[in-house]
Amino acid sequence: MPAEGEGEVPAEGEGEVPAEGEGEVPAEGEGEVPAEGEGEVPAEGEGEVPAEGEGEVPAEGEGEKPGVIDAVDDNFTGASGNANVGNVLSNDTLDGAAANVNTVTISVVASKAAGIALDSNTGIVRVNPGTAAGDYEMMYRICEKSVPENCDTATVKVTVAAEPILVAAPNVAGMPLADVIRLLSTLGLRLGTVDRECNDDVPENGVISQSPAAGTQVAPGTAVNLVVSTGNCPCCQGVSPIDPTNIFLGALAVLALLIASLFLAGGGEAVPPIKL
Ligand SMILES: [Ca+2]
Structure with a gap:
């Protein structure tokens, strides 16, 4: 009995259990886990995270902060040849502040x-010479200088007024005033101020000079100022304008000089008082 019991039990237990357990567990566990884990995790993690993170985050971050760039529509009025009817940046903003050529491109x-x-350098809109009256429109874009892809667009409308037809001021020198008034009316101009002065060359009521000068291009309705002759100048007045006040003051000055010269001629001595 002891021979069979002692011979079978230990033989089966010691022979099977260790053989299966020691043979399978270490082989599968040690062979698969390290191979997959060490081979994949570091490769994917190190290869993707830094590449995507470092490449995109800074770029998106800088572009999103000033994402409040705002180009606002403009409405200007002007006439043909106006060099500056307005600036498109006048109502545009970047980050809440007024946009300018230092912060945005146009x-x-x-x-x-x-x-x-x-003008993309300044934002100023002009009306080219010869532009007919009417409404004009263009679309413009502003982009942040530090983040060129951060842009916004807006429309600028310009209403160009009809260009006034200018009139050349006529040459009315020497013409009688009555004729000048009729001529100005015919041309769509009007009479301005009329100053009168004597003149030995221009007959009475004839025009001596005018302003604006003959040939000047002026808008309809412009006033033309005249200097009209009162006829020949009286003696002396035509030579030099001396009024009575000047004559009186001049006489006083001459008298003063005369007294002074008499005093000096006396050697500087005081004139003795008159004794009765
Ligand atoms: Ca604008």
Whole structure:
């Protein structure tokens, strides 16, 4: 009995249990886990996280902060040849502050009007000479200088008024005043101030001079100021204008000089008092 019991139990227990447990567990566990874990985790983690994070985060962060760039539509009025009817940046903002050429760039996106132009260096809009009256429109874009892809667009409209037809001021020198008034009326001009003075060359009521000068291009309704002759100048007045006040003061000055010269001629001695 002891021979069988002692011989079987230990033989089966000691022979099977250790053989299966020691043979399978270490082989599978040690062979698979390290191979997959060490091979994949570091490779994916180190390869992707820094590349995406460092490449995108700073770029997006700087672009989103000033994302409040705001180009606002403009409405200007002007006339042909106006060099400055307004500035498109006047109502545009960047981060809540007024946009300017130091913080944003300006460009024309589309323009349907050759008559108006936008200076990208200043933002100033001008109306080109010869532009007919009407409404003109263009689209412009502003972009943040530090983040060029951060942009906004707006429309600028310019109403160009009809260009006034200018009139050349006529030459009315020597003309009688009555004729000048009729001529000015015919040309759409009007009579301005009329000063009168004597003149030996221009007959009475004839125009001596005018302002604006003959040939000057002026708008309709412009006043023309005249100097009209009162006829020949009386003796002396035509030579030099001396009024009675000046004559009186001049006489006093001459008298004073005369007294002074008499005093000096006396050697500087005081004139003795007159004794009766
Ligand atoms: Ca604007």
